[in-house]
Amino acid sequence: MVNLEELCKNACEVKNQIGMLGCDSKNRVLISAADMLLKQEKEILEANAIDVENGKKNQMPEGLLDRLTLNHDRIQSMADGLKQVAALDDPIGEVLSMKKRPNGLIIGKRRVPIGVIGIIFEARPNVTSDAFGLCFKTGNCVILKGGSDAIHSNIAIVKALKAALTMEGVPETALSLIEDTSRETAAEFMKMNRYVDVLIPRGGKGLIQAVVNQATIPVIETGTGNCHIYVDETADFDMAINIINNAKTQRIGVCNAAESLIVHSAIAAEFLPKLYTKLKESNVELRGDERALQYLGAAKELVKPATEEDWGKEYLDYIMSVKIVDSIDEAIGHINRYNTGHSEAIITKDYDEAQKFLNEVDAACVYVNASTRFTDGNEFGFGAEIGISTQKLHARGPMGLDALTSTKYIIYGNGQIRK
Structure with missing residues (x-):
């Protein structure tokens, strides 16, 4: 098993390559990933059955057990979600503004990938494919840290998604799963600001607060829903x-x-x-x-x-x-x-x-x-969603493609110097 720092470093090393992929290349990967989920459905359901059985033994609440459980329709929905993301407009490279200053400089603002996105989540294996689809479409690498409740499901899903990356000639380190589900590893992951650009927690109040309080990586807070x-x-x-x-x-x-x-x-x-x-x-x-x-x-x-x-x-x-x-x-x-x-x-x-x-x-x-x-990314027309942001900076509400981008200023000159 690759150690945590090496895993994060590997993602960081390919983020520029992933960020430069064209829309057609990204869409081919997403469609292949959707097909691969369905081709490997048997393996995914067998892995999920282990998680569900463990959840029942551990007296998991009915609502959480429902989130954990996969079936054909839910895997089909995951695949459809990836295809829907592929069909959406690619926001990367979009020029948001372009203005000419009195000194002749032309200053523009363009959408760019964030880089490496870390996602810590609980017993919702559909998050694995949703997060990959949205992050990859926006030219980001993604590192996933799921909980122990869904570890077998997550491993099987990531295996299918990585197969699609390899098949399309894209570095499989664009997607990584941290298989160690311990709290110590989670806490260590929250400190990987050298390699990870933003962290998004998805889960209950305890998980979200732990990430907000412990992380040295910037956090987009997704909320519980009262x-x-x-x-x-x-x-x-x-x-x-x-x-x-x-x-x-x-x-x-x-x-x-x-x-x-x-x-x-x-x-x-x-x-x-x-x-x-x-x-x-x-x-x-x-x-x-x-x-x-x-x-x-x-x-x-x-x-x-x-x-x-x-x-x-x-x-x-x-x-x-x-x-x-x-x-x-x-x-x-x-x-x-x-x-x-x-x-x-x-x-x-x-x-x-x-x-x-x-x-x-x-x-x-x-x-x-x-x-x-x-309140759902699909219902709002975003395809899948990365989560529902309840904070007010950078993103708020269902987080679709735009929320997983940053911006850079692009400036054209013809010899200007500042006086």
Whole structure:
């Protein structure tokens, strides 16, 4: 096994070569990689079965187990994602501006690759192919550090992707997987700023905070998702129930699932019992404040009192907090206090209330009358995504190709000297 520093050094040594690849060459690799995933599907599923079985033995939560599990459809989706990225416009070389200065200098700004991108992630093997596709399309090398829960799956996926690189005559060190899953190796990786240009963590709050606090490499922080839905007093009940049910139950183990519900007091008594009936079909537990308990019926088996911890919790489970408010200002204040900067939604018929919510809620993605589940690179038309950035510098929201580029200034002169 290649030691960590050598692995990072190898990626750094080929980053300029990868950065100079033309669009056609990169697209051929991505299409070959998609085909190779399908050709090696049997091996990938066999490896994934080992990880899933270990997860069950270790009593992995249902939401995380769902993230870990692969099947034919999910591998097909991974392959389709690579082909979608291949079909996207290549941002590298795009000239963003070109201006002539009074002294005759022509100053332009051009998109360029970042270089070597490190990604630390948990039990989501689809991240392996998504990250490779986006990083490679933007001329970057990528070093992946997955968790022990998905190590067999990740090794099998990377083997398929590397086969595509080799087949197309591209250095396979454009993609590397750190197979040592120990925390010590992860901590060492976070210090490899000599070779790695940026680090992107994808996973739970603990992982993200560990990377932010320990890394000497610049970090793009991707966030956990305590996503709220606020049901305004003018909301259409059927629309609201449908959106909440989708946002909460379609996939519970993802960061854009709704975890928190806020309801205007003017409609709570009528609305909450109807919502409870719908969510009961999926056994969603509702943890409410005093007024919510009153309207829901505190004696019901799926109704419990909320604690202070519930307002800021990402459950990744069939649980939802419920807060009653008397105004949109109170709703916005609650959201901005407890949210994680990910995705927030309002259900309303009132245009002014919708605009106020859009303007004042501090999050990467803010919705009017739609499910938070749409916060996704594919849904936004980016192909795959590298993660959902909840910070405000460089990138915010679903990170597609543009977020994996930097810029350089290009200056044309004809003999100018500075006086």
